[in-house]
Amino acid sequence: MAAESKGCKGLFDEVIDAGLCTLCGACTGRCPYLAYYQGRIALLDNCTRIDEAQCYDYCPRTHIDMNAISQKIFGVQYSDGEIGNTKEVLIARSTDANITEKAQYGGVVTTLLSLALDEGFIEGAILTKTSDGKTPSPFLAQAVNDILQCAGSSYMACPVLERYNQIPEDNSDKLGIVAMPCQVLAVAKMKANPPANRASIDNIRLVIGLFCTWALSPQNFYQFLKENLDLSEVKKFDIPPPPANRFDIFTASSKTSFPLEKIRKFTMPTCAYCLDMTSEFADISVGSVEDIEGWNTVIVRTKIGAELMEMAKKKGKLQIDKLPSASLAHLKEASLLKKKRALNEIIKRSGDRNNLIYVGLSTKLAEKILE
Amino acid sequence: MANIEIDAPGTSQLFIGNEAIARGALEAGIGFAAAYPGTPSSEILGSLAQIAKKMNIYAEWSINEKVAMEAAAGASYAGIRSLAAMKQNGINVVSDFLANLVMSGTGKGGLVLVSCDDPSAISSSNEQDTRPIAKWLDIPLVEPGDFQEAKDMTKWLFDLAEELGTLCMLRSVTRIAHARGNVKLGELPNKQQKAYFEQIHDLKNVMPTRYIPIPSPVRHLFLHAKMDKALEKFESSLFNRYIGPDRADLLIITCGSCWLYSQDAIEALKLRDRVGILKLGTLWPLPEKFVMEHLNKSDKVLFVEEIDPFLERSVMELGGSFPPKAIRPTFYGKRSGHINAYGELNPDMVIKAVSTILGLTYKARDADYGKKAEAVAKSNVPERSMTFCAGCPHRATFWSIKNALKLDGHDGVVTGDIGCYSMALGPAGFFQVRTMHCMGAGVGVANGLGKLGQFGFNQPVLAVVGDSTFYHATIPALINGIYNQSNFILIILDNSATAMTGFQPHPGTGMTAMGEPTKVISMEALCRSLGARVEVCDPFDLNNTTAILLEMMAEGGGAKVAIMRRQCELVRAKKEKPPYKVRVDAERCIGEACGCDRLCTRIFLCPGLIWDKKTGKSKVDEVICNGCGVCVDVCPQGAIIKEAA
Incomplete structure (x- = not known):
């Protein structure tokens, strides 16, 4: 059942002014009243749609009926497992050295996108680009070379969905998108209840979700980076799997490391209220693997995801294996921990065990997570 | 504009009050006229400039009213009859010079100042009566009561000014300046004028002629002597007259357009036999004897004048010198509440006041009548709000200002100024303007706001001025901001025209009032020479303009200039x-x-x-x-x- 819609006043009251905005970009790019600028959503003028508006509807921090969304994406009720609905949990790495050099860990995301583009499965991909010493910005890649330019994670929030909203309504290019869990959630909300006056959400054929424990506030972190190094030289960021507890920044010639604690103060406050570590509503979710360097964990969730993985295997683009059971257990433990922490934070905020703010979970499942 | 130079003495022409004043100046043999445009005064210089070449006179749009008055004084010193014209705000700008000019005296050429007041501030930022400056600074003051008088008085005032050797002032109001009436023309002089600054300096006269206000007490004494002489003239002036019975139930004392309203009111009430009107044309120094002669015509006196109780208070002061046993009339007017001390008057208001005082049952038109009439008139007219023209570059500029301030998110403040863009305080400019006073004030205010960092102030400050305003009054404030490192952005809305008052040229346009090409004073070269960062934007490029404003706000550190350059749409549309x-x-x-x-x-x-x-x-x-x-x-x-x- 669709949640009660409210207008942009609701968006500001419940999300933006409440400090819960994830900067996903679902509300910007098309609406002339809302704009993303330097880590903020600005209201440029008064919108009279105070009862009903899409900015409110697709926000990943307004009410989400997990079962309804799950029904829409997977055709089943929301999974009570730790990492959501899955078909297979694998490890994989690219067979292309050009990709693995630049990409995060096994280069699976870059490889899958390049393949999907080459095979005409998609005609473009909405990605995050970090370049020219600027904060990351959304980018529509339409060639393999464009995709390579976007390889690697910045760990900073970026309004990726703004780029989708900007696509002309009459454009029917099939697209892929690489998104953080909050952004994947917004896409899922759009798929469950398609937006009006925008390019069709069905054009997004492939959603690759990233694993995420938290994202950094682009403005604050950018300021910190600027004070510590020459941003135009930065090639890659990395948070090696535990127990490294480091944030590494690579330039062409050197590596600078900061203790993770020092970086954590730049995390977006809203991340504390996020239950999703593994992008549970994606077609394929990709992250690192504990203890296995140079590989990615890959969770295949949908038929399309499975088809693409199969194609990558057949074409020899990816080397694929089963995720060892110990690693799977670690992954599930970490994912459940995020859910538990988030629910506790939400309850702390609402002051009521039955008020999970934006999270539409059954009481039974919520209680199970909190156990 | 009418042909004010038409050489047809004795014929009648239809002139607006401002044209009548210009014609009067021509008939007086004026050689030099300077003004800064401002409603309702602009057509005086406008009509003179149009015929200046033909009539072999000089007319200029000066950079501001102070310079206009000073330039006119310069011409007077060289023996040329000269005139400066301005609206009420201009009087404030020029007042410092006036206060010294009255002491130094004028030259051999008569010098006249025309001040056009705007009751109800129909085209002004403020409502202000300029008559008090005549009393304040000892300036002989006259005010025409109709169009013929506007011409005749102006001509006469030059003779008087020349005879007295002091500046004389003519006050007009919107309904005289902009209304139209018949004016019977006089002769145009036909003599060559020769300008020469005489410096009589010989064995007998050790001290050369000098126009300086010192020694002040002596000069002040001289000035009072000139005022005494003016009073003498005023006592017998035909511009002052009485109509009505020898003994009246009520005496109205009035001047200017209120003379017309008063006549209408008495006509409407059919009270010609009961109410007398004392119409004054020479207001200061007050022709005391003339007034006293008529004061005993009635024991009730009503003052009908617009804005300040100037005549009312002056006559009441006179009351202080009444003989001890004299009969004192009851005074009605602004003090008693019978006449508004704000806004324009009209015949209805006079009717109401007279009826109330005389206990008549005449019912003035219902106060709602105006509203009802307006509603009827509007029923066939589409509703239009006060806004910028279609295609006006200001709308685009304020769109970018609004968006830049919202994106920046530090609650930036826009200080405003005087011009079409004053409308930006309303929906036309997306409600962006927060302060508005006199010309140039927005930049001065920005200077102060931009220095409050030590008190935790971090709101960006944007001061918007028009191009003409920039030249008029902004440059000292900009220099102050650069010198004192105040943190603000001066946004010059350069539409290459003094648009609001009728497209008069200014130093950025490369054209003089008389239509001759001249050097363009480049505002960006000027600002750069002061050491300011200057960006020139096309306001129609919304993205670039917004980006530049955002970047300038983020940069901070001292006064900067962003020039929004796009020709006024009305000027462009006339050409292409x-x-x-x-x-x-x-x-x-x-x-x-x-x-x-x-x-x-x-x-x-x-x-x-x-x-x-x-x-x-x-x-x-x-x-x-x-x-x-x-x-x-x-x-x-x-x-x-x-x-x-």
Whole structure:
């Protein structure tokens, strides 16, 4: 059942002014009243749609009926497992050295996108680009070379969905998108209840979700980076799997490391209220693997995801294996921990065990997570 | 404008008051005229400039009123009859010079100042009566009561000014300045004028002629002697007259346009036999004897004058010198509440006051009558709000200012100034302007705001001024800001015209009042020479303008200048065809739906765009649209299409 819609006043009251905005970009790019600028959503003028508006509807921090969304994406009720609905949990790495050099860990995301583009499965991909010493910005890649330019994670929030909203309504290019869990959630909300006056959400054929424990506030972190190094030289960021507890920044010639604690103060406050570590509503979710360097964990969730993985295997683009059971257990433990922490934070905020703010979970499942 | 130079003595011409004043100056043999445009005064210099070459006189639009007055004084010192004209605000600008000029005296050429007041501030930032400056600074003051007087008084005032050797002032109001009436013409002089600054300096006269205000007490004494002489003239002036019975139930004392209102009121009430009107044309020094002669005509006296109780208070002061047993009339006017001390007057208001005082049952028209009449008149006219013209670059500029301030998110403050862009305090400029006073004041205010960092102030400060205002009064404030490192951005809305007052040229236009090409004073070269960072933007490029403003705000550190350069749309449209044909693609327009919510006709509000209630779509009004194409970039749906026209 669709949640009660409210207008942009609701968006500001419940999300933006409440400090819960994830900067996903679902509300910007098309609406002339809302704009993303330097880590903020600005209201440029008064919108009279105070009862009903899409900015409110697709926000990943307004009410989400997990079962309804799950029904829409997977055709089943929301999974009570730790990492959501899955078909297979694998490890994989690219067979292309050009990709693995630049990409995060096994280069699976870059490889899958390049393949999907080459095979005409998609005609473009909405990605995050970090370049020219600027904060990351959304980018529509339409060639393999464009995709390579976007390889690697910045760990900073970026309004990726703004780029989708900007696509002309009459454009029917099939697209892929690489998104953080909050952004994947917004896409899922759009798929469950398609937006009006925008390019069709069905054009997004492939959603690759990233694993995420938290994202950094682009403005604050950018300021910190600027004070510590020459941003135009930065090639890659990395948070090696535990127990490294480091944030590494690579330039062409050197590596600078900061203790993770020092970086954590730049995390977006809203991340504390996020239950999703593994992008549970994606077609394929990709992250690192504990203890296995140079590989990615890959969770295949949908038929399309499975088809693409199969194609990558057949074409020899990816080397694929089963995720060892110990690693799977670690992954599930970490994912459940995020859910538990988030629910506790939400309850702390609402002051009521039955008020999970934006999270539409059954009481039974919520209680199970909190156990 | 009328042909004020027509050489047909004895014939009548239809002139607005300002043209009548200009004609009077011509008949007086004026050689030099200078002014800064300001409603309702602008047509005085405008009509003189038009015929200046033909009539072999000089006319200029000066950079501001102070310079205009000073330049006119310079001409007077060289023996040329000269005139300076301005609106009420100009009197404030020029007042420091006036206070010294009255002491130094004028030259051999008579010097006249015309001040046009704007009761109700119809085209002004403020309502102000300038008559008190005559009393304050000892300036002989006259005020015409009709169009003929406007001409005749001006001519006469030059003779008087020359005879007295002091500045004389003529005050007019909007309803004289801009209303039209018959004026019987006099002769135009036909003599060559020779300018020479005489410096009598010989064995007998050790001290050369000097125009200086010192030694002050002596000069002040001289000035009072001149005022005494003016009083003598005023006592017998035919511009002062009485109409009515020898003994009246009520005496009205009035001047200026109120003379007309008073006559109308007495006519309407059929009280010609009971009420007398004492019409004064020479207001200061007050012709005391003349007034006293008529004061005993009635034991009730009503003062009818616009804005300040100038005559009222002056006559009441006179009452202090009445003999002890004299009969004292009861005074009615602003002090008693019978006449408003603000806004324009009209015959109805006079009727009401007279009826109340005399206990008549005449009912003035219902106060709602005006509103009702307006409603009837409006019923056939589409409703139009006070806004910028279609295609006006200011709308685009304020759109970018609004968006830049919202994106920046530090609650930036816009200080405003005087010009078309003053309207930006309302919907025309998206309610962006927060302060507005006199010309140049916005930049002065910005200077103060921009120095408050030590008190935790971090709101960006943007001061908007027009191009003419920039030259008029902004430059010292900008220099102050640069020198004292105040943190603000001066935004010059350069539409290359003094648009609000009628497109008079200014130092940035490269054209003189008399239509001759001249050197352009480049505002960017000037600002750069002061060491300010200067950016020149095309306001129609919304993205670039917004980006530059954001970047300048983020940079901080001292005064900066952003010039928004686009010609006034009215000037452009006179010369060329619209650049684009603009239309709305009804298929793409989503109207009130989410994602637009009528942005173009609800927020952007260009009068070239109209909302079609029936279809729920926007439309371009082809008659109004000037084809600037800015709305194409405002529409979130890409539904507004422009094609090269």
